[in-house]
Amino acid sequence: xxxIVGLGNPGRLYTNSRxxxxxxxxxxxxxxxxxxxxxDSAVLSLSGQVKTEGQGLVLVLPMTFMNLSGSAVGGLLRxxxxxxKDLLVVCDDLDLRLGRIKIRPSGSSGGHRGLKSIIDSLGxxxxxxxxxxxxxxxKNTDTSDYVLSPFSSREKEQARxxxxxxxxxxLVWVGAGITESMNIFNKRSKDE
Numbered sequence: 286x287x288x289i290v291g292l293g294n295p296g297r298l299y300t301n302s303r304x305x306x307x308x309x310x311x312x313x314x315x316x317x318x319x320x321x322x323x324x325d326s327a328v329l330s331l332s333g334q335v336k337t338e339g340q341g342l343v344l345v346l347p348m349t350f351m352n353l354s355g356s357a358v359g360g361l362l363r364x365x366x367x368x369x370k371d372l373l374v375v376c377d378d379l380d381l382r383l384g385r386i387k388i389r390p391s392g393s394s395g396g397h398r399g400l401k402s403i404i405d406s407l408g409x410x411x412x413x414x415x416x417x418x419x420x421x422x423x424k425n426t427d428t429s430d431y432v433l434s435p436f437s438s439r440e441k442e443q444a445r446x447x448x449x450x451x452x453x454x455x456l457v458w459v460g461a462g463i464t465e466s467m468n469i470f471n472k473r474s475k476d477e
Contacts, residue, residue: 286341286365289314289455290358292376292399294433295348303419304351304432306444307375310417310451311344317452322346328360338460341365352398355406362407369412373458374403375451377432381418384443386451387471388415390463413463417451419444 291311292304299305315322320333322344331346343365347357362372373388376399381387391411394401404410422431436444450470458466 286343286367287371287373287459288343288345288361288365288367289373289375289459290345290347290354290361292351292354292374293346294350295346299433301435302433303377303436306377306417306419306448306451308346310375310415310448310455311346313448313452314455315344317456318342318344320344324348328364329357330361332361340459342459352402354399355402355404358403359406369407369409372412373455374400374412374414375455376400376414376416377419378416379419379421379428379432381416381420383418383420383440384447385418385473386415386447386454387418388413388454388458388463388466390467413458415451415454415458417447 289311291307293299293308294304315333318335318337320335322331322333325332329347329349331348332343334341334343345361347354349357362369376397380395390413393410394404400414419432422428454466454470457469
């Protein structure tokens with residue numbers, strides 16, 4: 286069993302925010318696999334299960350707020366008897382430029398509170414994460430306000446293309462694993 290968890294905040298207020306790009310990717314995966322994401326109160330999430338590549342795959346949107354994502358993810362791993370290595374977390378990243386994605390097999394939270402919550406809950410940082418670049422805010426802009434704001438009209442197309450690339454990366458991760466995903470998607474383009 287593999288799990289792909291998109292991080293974000295529940296509620297309409299946050300729907301198109303930078304912080305919810307992980308939610309958007311998992312919603313796109315649900316459309317790709319034609320699976321409905323249904324409320325699962327036992328694990329504080331919306332989730333849907335599908336069989337693909339000869340194995341089970343669970344797509345998840347935690348309904349906790351970002352900083353409490355670990356409580357949902359910990360419950361999910363227990364429910365499906367999955368290991369941290371079977372988990373891919375999709376989230377925003379301030380340290381990557383808009384449009385760039387990076388997948389890793391493990392690592393620190395890098396200051397991302399959603400990842401920190403998951404690491405604390407699992408007692409391990411040994412899970413895959415797909416980070417989607419949202420850039421840093423301008424000077425004198427509050428970071429919280431920035432990540433909770435929507436992409437500007439100028440940024441929307443780049444964000445859409447990045448989400449498409451992230452969806453492709455998730456599909457490779459499910460079918461071929463982390464090494465192949467890194468080989469394909471962590472390459473820098475000429476303009477980076």
